[in-house]
Amino acid sequence: MTTTFALVTAGVTAAVPAQGDEPAATQLVVDLGTRTGAFRGAAGGALYGLSDEGVPSDNTLEPLRLTTVNQKPPAGAQHPNGDALSVAPSFFRNGGKYIQVNVQDMYAQWTYENAGGAIPCNQVCFDNYMQKLAWVVDQVKNSPYADRIVYVPFNEPDGIWYNTSTGNAAQYQTRMAALMAHWKAAVEYIRANHPGARVMGLNDATFRARNYGDFLTYARDNNVLPDFVSWHQLESGSLNPAGGNYYRTNYRTYRNLEQERGISPIPININEYGGNRDLTVPGQLIQYVAMFEDTKVDAGGKAYWTAAGLLGGDVVETNKPGGGWWFYKMYADMAGGDTVKVTPPAPATLDKLEGIAVIDDDRRQARILAGGGPSADFDVVVGNVDGELFGDKVNVTVSATTWSGQNSDAPPPVVLRDVDLVPENGSLTIPIRGLGVEGDGGPNVDQMSVYEIVLSPGGAGTRQSVDLPWRASYEAELATVTAGTVQTFGTPSNWNAAATSGTRHVGNLTQNTSAVTFDVNVPKAGAYKLGILYANQTGQPAQQVLTVNGAQAQMVDYQATLNFQWRTRKDVVVQLQAGANQIRLAKSHPELGTAVGQATLDRIDLEPASTGPVTRDYEAERSQTKGDVTYEYDQPKQSEAGFLTLKRGGEAMFTVYAEEDGYYDLEFRHNSPGKPGSVTANIGLDRRAVDGAVLRANPGGGAFWKTDRHRLFLSAGVNRVTVEPSGPTPVRLDKVSVTRATSGPRPVQVIEAESAARSGSAAVDNHGYASGGKFVGWIGQGPQNRLTLQVDADKAGDYLLVVRYANDERKSGHVYNADIISRPLDISVNDGDAKRYWFKNTWSWGNWWARGVPVTLKAGTNTISVYNDPANGAKAQGCPAPCISELDSQWAPNLDRFDIAPIKVG
Numbered sequence: 001m002t003t004t005f006a007l008v009t010a011g012v013t014a015a016v017p018a019q020g021d022e023p024a025a026t027q028l029v030v031d032l033g034t035r036t037g038a039f040r041g042a043a044g045g046a047l048y049g050l051s052d053e054g055v056p057s058d059n060t061l062e063p064l065r066l067t068t069v070n071q072k073p074p075a076g077a078q079h080p081n082g083d084a085l086s087v088a089p090s091f092f093r094n095g096g097k098y099i100q101v102n103v104q105d106m107y108a109q110w111t112y113e114n115a116g117g118a119i120p121c122n123q124v125c126f127d128n129y130m131q132k133l134a135w136v137v138d139q140v141k142n143s144p145y146a147d148r149i150v151y152v153p154f155n156e157p158d159g160i161w162y163n164t165s166t167g168n169a170a171q172y173q174t175r176m177a178a179l180m181a182h183w184k185a186a187v188e189y190i191r192a193n194h195p196g197a198r199v200m201g202l203n204d205a206t207f208r209a210r211n212y213g214d215f216l217t218y219a220r221d222n223n224v225l226p227d228f229v230s231w232h233q234l235e236s237g238s239l240n241p242a243g244g245n246y247y248r249t250n251y252r253t254y255r256n257l258e259q260e261r262g263i264s265p266i267p268i269n270i271n272e273y274g275g276n277r278d279l280t281v282p283g284q285l286i287q288y289v290a291m292f293e294d295t296k297v298d299a300g301g302k303a304y305w306t307a308a309g310l311l312g313g314d315v316v317e318t319n320k321p322g323g324g325w326w327f328y329k330m331y332a333d334m335a336g337g338d339t340v341k342v343t344p345p346a347p348a349t350l351d352k353l354e355g356i357a358v359i360d361d362d363r364r365q366a367r368i369l370a371g372g373g374p375s376a377d378f379d380v381v382v383g384n385v386d387g388e389l390f391g392d393k394v395n396v397t398v399s400a401t402t403w404s405g406q407n408s409d410a411p412p413p414v415v416l417r418d419v420d421l422v423p424e425n426g427s428l429t430i431p432i433r434g435l436g437v438e439g440d441g442g443p444n445v446d447q448m449s450v451y452e453i454v455l456s457p458g459g460a461g462t463r464q465s466v467d468l469p470w471r472a473s474y475e476a477e478l479a480t481v482t483a484g485t486v487q488t489f490g491t492p493s494n495w496n497a498a499a500t501s502g503t504r505h506v507g508n509l510t511q512n513t514s515a516v517t518f519d520v521n522v523p524k525a526g527a528y529k530l531g532i533l534y535a536n537q538t539g540q541p542a543q544q545v546l547t548v549n550g551a552q553a554q555m556v557d558y559q560a561t562l563n564f565q566w567r568t569r570k571d572v573v574v575q576l577q578a579g580a581n582q583i584r585l586a587k588s589h590p591e592l593g594t595a596v597g598q599a600t601l602d603r604i605d606l607e608p609a610s611t612g613p614v615t616r617d618y619e620a621e622r623s624q625t626k627g628d629v630t631y632e633y634d635q636p637k638q639s640e641a642g643f644l645t646l647k648r649g650g651e652a653m654f655t656v657y658a659e660e661d662g663y664y665d666l667e668f669r670h671n672s673p674g675k676p677g678s679v680t681a682n683i684g685l686d687r688r689a690v691d692g693a694v695l696r697a698n699p700g701g702g703a704f705w706k707t708d709r710h711r712l713f714l715s716a717g718v719n720r721v722t723v724e725p726s727g728p729t730p731v732r733l734d735k736v737s738v739t740r741a742t743s744g745p746r747p748v749q750v751i752e753a754e755s756a757a758r759s760g761s762a763a764v765d766n767h768g769y770a771s772g773g774k775f776v777g778w779i780g781q782g783p784q785n786r787l788t789l790q791v792d793a794d795k796a797g798d799y800l801l802v803v804r805y806a807n808d809e810r811k812s813g814h815v816y817n818a819d820i821i822s823r824p825l826d827i828s829v830n831d832g833d834a835k836r837y838w839f840k841n842t843w844s845w846g847n848w849w850a851r852g853v854p855v856t857l858k859a860g861t862n863t864i865s866v867y868n869d870p871a872n873g874a875k876a877q878g879c880p881a882p883c884i885s886e887l888d889s890q891w892a893p894n895l896d897r898f899d900i901a902p903i904k905v906g
Contacts, residue, residue: 025377025378025379025431026345026353026373026376026377026378026379027345027378027379027380027381028342028343028344028345028353028355028370028378028379028380028381029342029343029380029381029383030340030341030342030343030355030357030366030368030380030381030382030383031340031341031342031343031383031384032340032357032359032366032382032383032384032385032386033340033383033384033386034340034341034384035338035339035340035341035359036294036338036339036340036341037296037338037339038338038339039293039334039335039336039337039338039339039358040293040296040297040298040339041065041067041293041331041332041334041335042067042068042292042297042298042299042300043288043289043292043293043297043298043299043301043331044064044065044066044067044289044299044301044328044331044332045066045067045068045069045070045271045298045299045300045301045302046069046070046300046301046302046304046310046311046312046314047069047070047271047272047300047301047302047303047304047312048070048071048072048079048082048304048308048309049069049070049301049302049304049308049309049310049311049312050069050071050082050087050090050091050308050309050311051081051082051087051308051309051820051822051838051840052081052086052087052309052822052824052838052840053086053087053089053090053836053838054090054318054837054838055309055318055822055838055839055840056309056310056311056315056318056319056840057315057318057319057717058090058093058094058686058687058720059319059655059686059715059717059718059719059720060311060315060318060319060320060321060325060717060718061090061091061094061095061096062094062095062653062687062720063329063332063624063653063655063718063720064311064325064328064329064332065095065332065335065624066091066094066095066096066097067096067097067098067298067300068096068097068098068099068100068150068269068271068298068300068301069087069091069096069099069100069300069301070099070100070101070102070152070271070272070300070301071083071084071087071099071100071101071102072084072101072102072105072106073101073102073103073105073106073135073136073139073140074086074135074136074139074140074143075106075135075139076102076105076106076107077105077106077107077108078102078104078105078106078107078108078109078110079105079308079811079813079817079819080811080813080819080820080821081308081309081820081821081822082308082309084099084101084140084145084149085139085140085143085145087099088143088144088145088148088149092145092148096148097148098148098149098150098198099145099148099149099150100149100150100151100152100200100269100271100300101136101140101149101150101151101152102152102155103132103133103136103151103152103153103154103155103186104129104153104154104155104160105155106132106135106136107132110814111156111159111160111161112155112160112161114160114161115127115128116128119161119162119163119175120161120162120163120174120175120178120179121161121162121178121179121182125161126182126185129182129186130185130186130189133153133186133189133190134189134193136151137151137189137190137193137194137197138193140194140197141193141194141197146194146197147196149197150198150199150200150227150228151190151197151198151199151200152199152200152201152203152230152271153183153186153187153190153199153201154179154182154183154186154201154202154203155203156203156204156205156232157179157202157203157204158204158205158206158208158211159205162175162176162178162179163175164176164179164204164211165204165205165206165208172210176211176214180214180215180218180219180222183201183202183215183218183219183224184218184219184222184224187199187224187226188224198227198228199226199227199228200226200227200228200229200230200269200271201215201226201228201229201230202215202226202229202230202231203230203231203232203271204231204232205231205232205234205272206231206232206234206245207231207233207245207250207253207254209253209254209257212229212231212254212257213257213260213261216257216258216261216263217261220261220262220263225263225266226266227266227267228266228267228268228269228298229254229266229267229268229269230268230269230270230271231250231270232270232271232272232273232303233245233247233250233270233272233273233274233288234272234273234274234275234303234496235275235495235496236275236277236350236492236493236495237350238273238274238288239287239288239350239351239352240349240350240492241347241349241350241352242349243350247270247288247291247292248291248295251268251291251295251297254268267297267298268295268297268298269297269298269299269300270292270297270298270299270300270301271298271299271300271301272301272302272303272304273288273292273299273301273302273303274288274302274303274312275303275305275495275496276305276306276490276495276496276497276498276499276565277489277490277491277492277494277495277496277497277498277499278495278499279302279303279305279312279313279314279324279406279499280312280313280314280322280323280324280403280404280405280406280499281323281324281403281448281499282323282324282326282327282371282401282402282403282448282449282450283371283372283373283402283403283446283447283448283449283450284351284372284448284499285302285324285327285328285450286327286354286355286356286369286370286371286372286450287350287351287352287354287372289331289356290342290354290355290356290369290372291354293339293356294339294342294356302314304817305496305816305817306406306562306566306816306817306818307562307817307818307819307820307841308817308820309820309822309840311325311328312324313406314328316407316408316409316717317409317717317840317842317849317850317851318717318839318840318849318851319715319716319717319718319851319852320409320716320717320718321409321410321657321717321718322404322405322406322407322408322409322410323401323402323403323404323410323448324403325410326401326410326412326413327369327401327450329655330367330369330401330413330450330452331356331369332624333367333622333624334356334358334367334369335624336360336362336363337358337359337360337361337363337365337366337367338358338359338360339356339357339358340357340358340359340366342354342355342356342357342368344373345373345378350492351372351373351374351447351492352372352373352374353370353371353372353373353374353378354370354371354372354373355368355369355370355371355380356368356369357369359389361389362631363621363631364389364390364456364457364631364633364642365454365455365456365621365631366382366454366455367452367453367454367455368380368382368452368453368454368455369450369451369452369453370432370450370451370453371447371449371450371451372447372450373445373447374447375445375446375447376445377431377432377433377445378431378432378445379429379430379431379432380429380430380432380451380453381427381428381429381430382427382428382429382430382453382455383426383427384426384427385423385426385427385428385455386426387423387426389457390423390455390456390457390458391457391458391459391633392422392459393420393421393422393457393458393459394420394421394422394423394428394455394456394457394458395418395419395420395421395454395455395456395457395458395459395463395640395641396417396418396419396420396421396428396430396453396454396455396458397415397417397418397453397454397456397640397641398415398416398417398418398430398432398451398452398453399413399414399415399416399451399452399454400413400414400416400446400449400450400451400452401413401414401449401450401452402446402448402449402450403448403449403499403501404569405533405566405567405568405569405602406498406499406561406562406565406566406567406568407561407562407566407567407568407843408533408567408568408569409716409717411657411659412616412657413452414468415464415466416433416451416466416468417466418463418464418466418640419463420458420459420463421458428455430453432445432451433445448499448501454622454641456621456633456641456642457633457641457642458641460633460634460635460636460638460641460642461633461635461636461637461638461639461640461641461642462637462638462639462640463640464617464640469607469608470522470523470607470608471605471606471607472520472521472522472605472606472607473501473603473604473605473606474518474520474603474604474605474606475501475502475504475602475603476504476505476506476516476518476601476602476603476604477502477504477505477506478502479506479516479517479518479519480516480517480518480519481506481515481516482513482514482515482516482517483508483509483511483513483514483515483587484506484507484508484509484514484515484516485506485507485508486504486505486506487504487505487506487507487600488500488503488504489503489504489505489565490503491503496816497565498563498565498566498567500565500567500602501533501567501602501603502602502603505535505567505600505601505602506600506601506602507564507600509544509587509598509599509600509601510587510598511587512587512588512594513587513588514586514587515584515585515586515587516584516585516586516601517582517583517584517585518582518583518584518585518604519580519581519582520576520580520581520582520583520604520606521579521580521581522576522577522578522579522581522606523578524578525575525576525577525578526575526576526608526609527573527574527575527576527608527609528573528574528575528576528606528607528608528609529571529572529573529605529606529607529608529609529610530546530571530572530573530574530583530604530605530606531569531570531571531604531605531606531607532556532558532569532570532571532572532585532601532604533567533568533569533601533602533603533604533605534558534561534567534568534569534570534599534600534601534602535561535563535564535565535566535567535568535599535600535602536558536559536560536561536564536597536598536599536600537560537561537562537563537564537566538560538597538598539560539808539844539845539846540560540596540597540844540845540846541557541558541559541560541596541597541769541844541846541847542557542558542560542595542596542597542598542599543555543556543557543558543595543596543597544556544558544585544586544587544595544599545584545585545586545587545588545589545592545595546572546574546583546584546585547583547584547586547589548574548575548576548581548582548583548584549576549577549581549582550582550584552574552575553589553591553592554572554592555592555595556570556572556585557570557769558570558597558599559843559844559846559847560843560844560846560847561843562818562843564600565600567602573609576606583604585601612742613739613740613741613742614659614739614740615737615738615739616656616657616737616738616739617639617640617735617736617737617738618654618655618656618735618736618737618738619639619640619641619642619734619735620642620643620644620652620733620734620735620736621633621640621641621642621643621644623644623652623653623654624652624653624655625644625650625651625652625653626650626651626653627646627647627649627650627651628646628647628648628649628650629644629645629646629647629650629651629652630644630645630647631643631644632644632645632732635704635734637703637704637705638705638734639669639734639735640735643732643733643734643735644732644733645730645731645732645733646681646723646724646725646730646731646732646733647725647728647730648725648727648728649725650724650725651722651723651724652722652723652733653720653721653722654720654721654722654723654736655718655719655720656714656718656719656720656721656736656738657717657718657719657738658714658715658716658717658718658719658738658740659716659740660716661713661714661715661716661800661802661850661852661899662713662714662740662741662746662748663711663712663713663714663740663741663745663746663748663901663905664711664712664713664714664738664739664740664741665709665710665711665738665739665741666683666709666710666711666712666721666736666737666738667707667708667709667736667737667738667739668683668695668707668708668709668710668723668733668736669705669706669707669733669734669735669736669737670695670705670706670707670708670731670732670733670734671698671704671705671706671731671732671734672695672696672697672698672706672729672731672732673697673698673729673730674697674698674729675697676696676697676698676699677696677697677699678696678697679694679695679696679697679726679727680694680695680696680697680725680726680727680729680731681694681695681723681724681725681726681731681733682694682695682723682724682726683695683710683721683722683723684720684721684722684723684724685712685714685719685720685721685722685903686715686719686720686854687720687722688798688854688903690710690712690798690903690904691797691798691904692710692904692906693710693712693904694708694726695708695723695731696708697729705734710904710906711741711744711745711904711905711906712903712904712905713748713800713901713902713903713904713905715800715802715852716850721736723736744905745905745906746901746905747794747901747902747905748899748900748901749791749792749899749900749901750897750898750899751789751791751897751898751899751900752771752772752774752896752897753774753775753776753787753895753896753897753898754772754774754775754776756776756787756788756789756790756898757787757788757789757790758776758786758787758788759784759785759786759787759788760782760784760785760786761778761779761781761785762776762777762778762779762785762786762787763776763777763778764776765777765894767806767845767846769846769847769848770806770848770896770897771804771848771896771897772897775806775894775895775896776894776895777894777895778891779866779867779868779891779892779895780823780867780868780889780890780891780892781868781870781890781891782867782868782869782870783826783865783867783869784867785867785868786865786866786867787865787866787867787895788863788864788865788866789863789864789865789866789898789900790861790862790863791857791861791862791863791864791900792860792861792862793857793858793859793860793862793902794859794902795859795902796856796857796858796859797856797857797902797903797904798854798855798856798902798903798904799854799855799856799857799900799901799902799903800852800853800854800855800900800901800903801827801852801853801854801855801864801898801899801900802850802851802852802898802899802900802901803825803839803850803851803852803853803866803893803895803898804848804849804850804895804896804897804898804899805839805842805848805849805850805851805893805894805895805896806842806844806845806846806847806848806849806893806894806896807821807822807823807839807840807841807842807845807893807894808820808841808842808843808844808845808847809821809823809841809889809891810841818841820840820841820843821841821889822838822839822840822841822889823838823839823868823889823891823892823893824836824837824838824839824868824872824873824889824892825837825838825839825866825867825868825892825893826866826867826868826869826872827853827855827864827865827866828864828865828866828867829855829856829857829862829863829864830858830862830863831863831865834865834867834869834872835853836872836873837851837853839851839892839893842893845894848896850899854903855900864898866892866895867892868889868890868891868892870890
């Protein structure tokens with residue numbers, strides 16, 4: 001049969017056959033007619049993914065629909081943050097189901113202090129452990145979250161105190177016997193002292209049939225089977241069908257071990273997965289998640305190799321999404337459907353094309369995620385497309401998210417195609433092509449990307465025009481390198497080195513002659529956005545000299561990064577001529593002198609500079625919904641495939657992206673029956689009602705769709721915008737369009753920290769990258785050392801206080817963990833009760849980041865006091881004082897500037 005990609009033009013469907021002389025494309029086959037179970041959606045968790053209350057932000061948690069995360073016990077000394085009971089409020093209010101607690105993280109060192117000094121752990125060692133276990137159980141069972149905590153008694157016992165990975169048979173028997181006796185004693189203690197508690201194990205670093213077979217036999221015979229079985233899948237062999245640690249093989253082997261022993265299937269949790277080469281890279285992560293979803297296990301989750309509070313590296317700063325975050329958002333959007341059979345190409349090695357697909361009868365949608373294969377074009381072949389569900393035409397939208405670096409935020413997925421297709425014999429063939437990136441050459445599909453395909457009923461409404469801008473990428477290692485070193489990272493054999501574009505970067509650019517020179521070609525003369533993917537481990541901002549065509553020269557400033565492998569992005573606008581150009585990044589320049597510090601270079605990206613604000617459309621039928629909501633596809637003038645009908649108790653939540661803090665115009669396209677002008681729905685922002693932000697009924701006799709506009713202050717990164725009916729009348733909601741406000745009212749007050757009133761030890765200091773060159777530090781160790789702002793408000797209401805700060809307090813940690821510390825700030829408005837907020841580590845005292853916090857002001861003059869009173873710690877976390885780490889900082893972050901703005905204008 002001829003493969004077709006059908007395009008709709010002026011309402012006519014035209015079949016475009018593939019060229020007969022082209023080689024057959026690689027195919028990923030999706031069978032919508034073969035269902036494989038309810039979508040589980042439990043693979044998005046992370047070990048130490050949360051570090052403190054609000055770090056990462058609620059905005060980054062709720063849209064991911066997380067099931068579980070893995071944290072340390074109350075007051076655990078292994079890391080300075082991440083206490084399970086401290087992060088529990090934010091995790092559970094955003095929909096989380098259970099938190100795992102690694103009991104042994106009570107110890108300060110890895111591989112955990114062995115009080116008896118023997119392998120296996122002797123009685124002295126175990127008595128010491130049991131004292132700590134008793135403490136943990138006492139804290140957890142008396143907390144408000146007792147029924148949602150799962151104990152992990154031992155972490156990687158195939159190493160640590162037992163070393164049951166040994167190949168010596170006699171040693172193994174001795175060590176396994178000790179471990180099993182200790183497992184029994186620990187589990188019996190937990191269940192006796194915390195009735196109803198759940199436990200997880202064996203939790204080995206590497207699955208071995210020998211260990212798990214013996215474990216199951218012993219646990220069955222001694223009535224101490226776990227509630228969850230867990231192990232880790234860390235190194236690249238986890239993805240390799242030909243290797244010895246392939247997850248699918250391990251899964252089948254484990255289930256056979258249960259069956260052989262007459263044990264009913266126990267839920268599985270892969271509670272650590274992925275190496276640094278995998279984390280933050282959508283095309284790597286989908287290879288794990290597809291396997292976990294196919295076998296219906298929880299994965300809670302991504303390994304902890306770097307720093308806490310990042311959801312495994314997918315959240316940048318506190319509220320900004322990376323490319324990996326958008327992949328997990330795509331995955332979360334599959335909730336509510338049934339998974340269907342996906343057949344990837346024959347898997348022979350690692351780094352292979354994988355896919356996940358669901359069909360949702362209530363929504364009349366199918367969603368497919370695909371990616372991870374070699375850099376070559378592929379087709380997604382969708383079979384058994386039900387005409388009764390989708391109609392004669394099927395709307396197909398293809399989007400992509402790709403790697404954005406370890407510490408660079410990413411905009412929402414790029415829409416590549418939006419068309420109506422006519423199935424042939426119930427089948428569609430959808431070619432997948434990349435983002436059209438030119439530059440160093442190579443296939444079109446991006447191996448680091450994940451592609452999302454959404455199928456919906458077609459034929460009605462309008463389709464968005466997809467006109468992708470010209471883009472090009474150039475690898476630093478393929479450019480002309482002078483006095484620098486090309487280094488390789490993130491390959492299968494070097495799986496725990498950080499991911500790198502092209503697996504290489506250029507480092508050691510430390511000599512005065514060091515430079516990387518890129519030869520680039522652009523289609524026409526004009527302004528271009530130059531994105532520089534770099535790393536800077538110096539601990540302070542660094543510089544390089546940027547020269548364009550040997551003439552334009554300027555210093556480019558680079559924020560510090562976590563280390564020399566952690567890449568982030570710096571954007572600069574440059575003027576280029578049509579055709580060939582030369583872009584040079586160097587250590588020095590005859591006129592500008594020598595740049596400060598150093599940076600490694602990974603890649604540069606080019607695209608035409610924006611000429612105005614970008615408008616992003618968020619379709620209602622693709623939002624996250626709950627309650628009484630129906631999906632409809634029958635309005636000729638609807639935007640895209642369909643719209644929602646929200647009834648009383650129904651809600652649509654849009655995850656809205658903002659490039660930076662500021663005002664945005666949100667246009668809500670809807671149809672709301674009722675008395676003209678009456679309120680039909682309320683709009684919320686970040687789970688707070690916005691006074692005056694409502695939808696109103698359509699005027700009689702008007703057009704079917706009406707637009708209400710509201711100007712709201714959004715935080716840089718992601719924001720949750722909700723729409724809920726205000727009464728019994730249903731509201732039809734079509735889309736929300738969001739545009740950065742560049743004119744009109746934008747009432748933002750700016751207060752430099754050094755201009756505010758200081759008390760106690762608070763003092764002004766200098767830093768060249770601070771706003772105005774100054775900041776205020778030494779706030780903390782009690783409320784007497786504070787900063788007080790005077791804020792005039794035209795009217796009473798809700799405001800956002802954006803705090804620009806720096807914080808690089810750390811504990812001297814492990815070689816692979818930064819052990820960063822968040823610093824808290826108590827904020828009191830008009831001498832009211834203080835509310836505590838945590839400010840994540842910024843990697844450097846010279847990086848100035850921002851976090852917005854809501855405040856309510858009265859009309860007229862207000863005072864806002866900021867300080868750090870350690871006595872507020874336990875109260876703020878909502879748990880007894882012992883659940884707060886003794887390493888909680890007594891200092892506030894260094895404070896640079898405050899922006900205060902009403903949430904809504906008009």
